[in-house]
Amino acid sequence: MLFMVQMQVNLPHDMDPKKADEIKLAEKNYAQELQRQGKWLHLWRVVGRYENVSIFDAPDNDALHTMLSSLPLYPYMDIHVTALAKHPSAI
Numbered sequence: 001m002l003f004m005v006q007m008q009v010n011l012p013h014d015m016d017p018k019k020a021d022e023i024k025l026a027e028k029n030y031a032q033e034l035q036r037q038g039k040w041l042h043l044w045r046v047v048g049r050y051e052n053v054s055i056f057d058a059p060d061n062d063a064l065h066t067m068l069s070s071l072p073l074y075p076y077m078d079i080h081v082t083a084l085a086k087h088p089s090a091i
Contacts, residue, residue, distance in 0.1 A: 001057070002041075002084040003064055007077050008051040026072040034067060055084075 011020055034040035034056075042055040058064035068079060 003056045004082040004084055005054045005056055006080040009073055009076055011076050023072045030071060
């Protein structure tokens with residue numbers, strides 16, 4: 001199943017910069033691993049915001065939830081998920 005996932009990151013303003021850098025590095029590594037596995041198909045930055053729009057491929061809602069809740073930045077994210085279906089006019 002394909003899902004469009006919008007993720008907005010809201011790190012606390014008083015977070016220790018070293019801790020923030022560590023979490024961001026762990027996030028990058030995990031995101032790239034999911035991409036290599038073919039589970040995170042597309043990842044786009046939303047211009048001017050600490051936000052992205054992504055396309056995930058997961059067998060079901062529970063698998064997607066597990067992937068998202070395992071993101072190191074998950075505790076600091078507002079996430080919106082939209083299930084996708086093939087459009088009849090798509091080539």
